[in-house]
Every structure is written in C-alpha cells, then in structure tokens.
Amino acid sequence: MTKDIARTLSAFSNGSGGYIICGISEKNGFASVDGFDAQAIQDSLAHACNELLHPPVRPNIDVLLFEGHPVVVAAVPAMRPSDKPCYIKASDRYKGSYIRTGDGDMRLSPYEVDRLIDEHRQPRHDETIVENAELSDLDEALVQALLARERRIHSRNFAKLADKEALVRLGAIRPDGAGGFRPTIAGLMALGEYPQQFFPRLNVSFACYPGTRKSDVTVARQRLLDSATMVGPIPYMVEDAIAAVIKNTRSGALVEGAYRRDVPDYPTIALREAIVNALMHRDYSPLSLGTPVQLDLYVDRLEIINPGGLYGNVTIRTLGKTGISATRNQHLSNFLESTPYGDGSFVAENRGTGYQTIEAELAEALMPAPEPKDTIGAFYLTFYRRRVSRSEATLPVRDQVIATVMGLLAEQRFVSTTEVMRHCGRSRGTVIKYINELLSLGDLEAMERAGSTRQRYRLPKR
Numbered sequence: 001m002t003k004d005i006a007r008t009l010s011a012f013s014n015g016s017g018g019y020i021i022c023g024i025s026e027k028n029g030f031a032s033v034d035g036f037d038a039q040a041i042q043d044s045l046a047h048a049c050n051e052l053l054h055p056p057v058r059p060n061i062d063v064l065l066f067e068g069h070p071v072v073v074a075a076v077p078a079m080r081p082s083d084k085p086c087y088i089k090a091s092d093r094y095k096g097s098y099i100r101t102g103d104g105d106m107r108l109s110p111y112e113v114d115r116l117i118d119e120h121r122q123p124r125h126d127e128t129i130v131e132n133a134e135l136s137d138l139d140e141a142l143v144q145a146l147l148a149r150e151r152r153i154h155s156r157n158f159a160k161l162a163d164k165e166a167l168v169r170l171g172a173i174r175p176d177g178a179g180g181f182r183p184t185i186a187g188l189m190a191l192g193e194y195p196q197q198f199f200p201r202l203n204v205s206f207a208c209y210p211g212t213r214k215s216d217v218t219v220a221r222q223r224l225l226d227s228a229t230m231v232g233p234i235p236y237m238v239e240d241a242i243a244a245v246i247k248n249t250r251s252g253a254l255v256e257g258a259y260r261r262d263v264p265d266y267p268t269i270a271l272r273e274a275i276v277n278a279l280m281h282r283d284y285s286p287l288s289l290g291t292p293v294q295l296d297l298y299v300d301r302l303e304i305i306n307p308g309g310l311y312g313n314v315t316i317r318t319l320g321k322t323g324i325s326a327t328r329n330q331h332l333s334n335f336l337e338s339t340p341y342g343d344g345s346f347v348a349e350n351r352g353t354g355y356q357t358i359e360a361e362l363a364e365a366l367m368p369a370p371e372p373k374d375t376i377g378a379f380y381l382t383f384y385r386r387r388v389s390r391s392e393a394t395l396p397v398r399d400q401v402i403a404t405v406m407g408l409l410a411e412q413r414f415v416s417t418t419e420v421m422r423h424c425g426r427s428r429g430t431v432i433k434y435i436n437e438l439l440s441l442g443d444l445e446a447m448e449r450a451g452s453t454r455q456r457y458r459l460p461k462r
C-alpha cells in the first residue's frame with residue numbers, strides 16, 4: 001500500500017470512479033507479487049477509505065485470483081455531487097482534494113473545489129449586484145422589449161407594476177442597501193449596453209487557426225488567420241460570433257432535384273444554439289469573471305469552450321435527453337427566454353431542447369454528432385466540419401470512404417480510422433475494409449505496426 005493511496009481514492013471519488021488493483025507489479029510486466037498479503041492490504045485499504053478521507057469512501061473491496069495468486073481489487077464509485085469534494089482529512093478541502101488525469105492524481109484548484117461546492121445548492125452568482133453599475137447602463141430598447149413580453153405572457157404578475165418594480169421582481173436589478181438600485185450580473189449580461197465596462201473578459205473570444213492544432217503555422221509563419229472579440233450584451237455577442245465563424249468558413253452546394261442551395265460548413269442554427277448555451281450556462285462566479293467563452297476554429301473542427309462544467313443532473317450521458325435539464329443561472333436563463341433576437345425570435349427557448357436542436361441540425365447536414373467533453377472547470381463542445389453532401393451520399397459506399405480519406409489527406413499529413421469514420425458516417429469495419437484496399441494497392445501507407453492503437457495513414461512517397 002503506497003502513501004499516495006488516499007490521493008487516488010480522493011481522485012476517483014471526485015471524478016467518475018475507478019479501480020484500484022493491488023498485488024500486481026507493473027514494473028515486472030504485470031506479474032503477481034510474491035508474498036503478497038491480500039488480507040492485510042484489504043484491511044489497510046478499508047481503513048484508509050474510512051479514516052483518511054472526508055466524506056468516507058465506500059468501495060467494493062474484493063480478493064480475487066490472478067494467475068493463481070491473490071490480488072485486491074477495489075471498485076471506487078464516483079461520489080454524489082452533493083458529497084463532493086472528497087478530500088484527505090489531514091489537509092483541508094482546498095489542499096487535499098484530487099482528480100484523476102491520465103495515470104496521475106492532480107490536486108484540484110480552488111476554483112474547481114468551489115465548482116464542486118456549487119453543486120450542493122442552487123448557485124446565485126448571476127444575482128450578484130454589479131458595483132458601480134447604474135440603471136442607465138441597461139439598454140432601454142432591450143429592457144422595454146423584455147418588459148413588454150413579460151407583461152403580455154405574465155400579466156397577473158407584471159401588468160400593473162412600474163418598470164423599476166418589474167425589473168426588481170425579475171432579478172435584473174436589486175436594492176444596493178444605500179437607497180438606490182443597481183443591475184445584477186444577469187441583468188447586465190442580458191440587457192446591458194456594454195457589460196464589459198465592468199467585466200472586460202465576460203466576452204466571446206474568437207480565433208481561427210491555419211491547421212488542426214494551435215501550434216500549426218502557415219508557410220508565412222502565421223499562427224492566426226483571424227481573431228476577434230465579441231462584446232456587448234449576450235444577444236449582440238451571439239450575433240457577432242456567428243458572423244465571425246461564417247466569415248472564416250465556406251459554403252458547399254447541395255443539389256436536390258433541379259435546385260441547388262448553399263450550405264455552410266457549420267449549420268447556423270446549431271452554431272447559434274451552442275453559443276447561446278455557452279453564454280447562458282457558463283460559470284459567473286467571482287473566480288471565473290476573467291475568463292471568456294472561447295470559439296476556436298481549426299481546418300477540421302470548431303471548438304466552443306465555456307468556464308464551468310455541466311451542472312446539476314445534466315451529464316455527458318444525459319445531454320439531449322428529453323426531461324433532463326438543470327439551470328446554473330436561473331435569472332439569466334429567464335431573461336434570455338424573453339430577450340428579443342434579431343430575427344424576431346428570442347435568444348433562448350430555455351426548455352432543455354438546445355442540445356437536441358444541435359444534434360438534429362448536424363444530422364440534417366450529414367455531419368458527425370457534436371463531441372462534448374466535461375470537466376469540473378470547463379465544458380467543451382466540438383463540431384466537425386461538414387464534408388459529405390446529400391448528392392455525395394448517393395455515391396457507392398466504397399467511393400464515399402475513399403473520397404473521404406483522400407479529401408482529408410489533401411488538407412493534412414495523415415489520418416486515422418476514427419477521423420474517416422467521423423467524416424463519412426460509416427462504421428469502423430467498413431472504413432477499415434476500404435483502407436486495407438488502398439494499402440494493398442499502394443495508394444496508402446501505414447505509419448505504425450499492424451494492430452497499433454495509434455495507427456495513422458499517409459500518402460506514400462513517390
């Protein structure tokens with residue numbers, strides 16, 4: 001039993017769980033350990049779970065046989081969100097909480113610990129009064145549009161209230177304790193003329209890269225093809241962010257019968273939903289106010305990143321499932337439901353259907369499903385660029401796969417089976433079948449030994 005076992009128990013408990021196996025030596029080629037006292041180790045591990053950590057960890061600890069020798073296997077479950085963080089009692093929760101990263105245990109930052117604590121109750125950061133902001137910092141047109149809708153759909157609650165009283169009831173402004181009223185973070189972000197006057201980094205940061213990595217450069221050593229910062233209230237930032245992506249991408253042609261129409265690399269409706277979700281559900285706690293929402297555009301994908309991971313009962317597994325929703329910023333979400341957007345609709349539906357809309361729009365464009373990634377401190381959503389049009393989809397499967405492989409290699413040095421699958425929508429077995437055909441014809445070259453999990457393919461040198 002190593003002295004670091006408590007860190008690993010904390011890390012698994014704060015993440016998605018994991019397994020601890022004792023009695024096998026990795027240094028000796030994963031051979032069993034001679035003289036291993038399974039009962040003593042089982043007791044020692046149970047003691048560490050119960051006495052060294054808070055809250056106590058409750059794994060299933062079994063003694064099993066491996067190649068005729070006993071080993072101890074502990075299945076450590078993820079703790080409930082309301083119990084995290086699990087930390088080493090000899091330290092406080094800000095110094096003794098860990099998370100698993102790769103094969104190691106990393107101490108959680110104070111920001112990450114605070115995000116776990118936020119899961120114990122409904123966060124109220126968006127209700128915070130913005131010091132030094134005045135009522136005159138709200139955009140009058142947005143305010144009146146919001147109030148008009150609220151008075152129409154909730155007439156019993158707002159029809160007879162003066163504007164200021166209605167804004168207080170909605171949570172857009174609050175008494176400041178000195179006889180006046182000031183906007184809240186939610187009110188300023190949804191309705192403010194220029195929220196960045198008070199929070200310069202509550203914006204959207206856009207960057208367009210020339211390759212598939214941030215380190216890639218053009219022939220002229222250019223690292224960025226374009227960049228922009230979107231400011232103003234959320235309705236304007238969403239509009240400007242979409243325009244930046246469209247400016248730096250292209251449209252393809254779909255031929256349906258006798259008609260031709262242009263389709264963008266990234267469907268506008270899906271793009272809008274993703275950006276709105278990032279701004280609406282991002283973390284607005286004090287330690288995150290210096291972190292923008294990021295849009296990173298590469299040649300093969302678009303990544304949308306917002307501070308604060310998924311909240312409440314929403315997980316990667318439940319994203320897009322009917323009836324599963326949770327709102328980190330209750331007031332802001334309500335405002336965006338009633339704040340007008342340029343096309344006559346409203347910024348957000350706030351019905352938990354945004355992710356379903358994204359999936360449906362990407363599927364309609366014959367694009368791969370979005371790829372979500374959730375951490376304690378951030379949520380990532382990746383769109384992979386559209387490659388196959390409807391007319392192309394009528395080609396034989398073989399031609400689709402081969403065209404996808406060659407299309408990718410025209411833009412990058414090598415491809416993987418997974419990349420080809422994403423872009424042509426075919427199964428792994430189908431993709432491997434036609435990759436093997438290209439290999440046998442000498443039109444493709446493997447970069448690793450056969451069977452390698454890191455296998456990549458490139459064009460042969462002529």
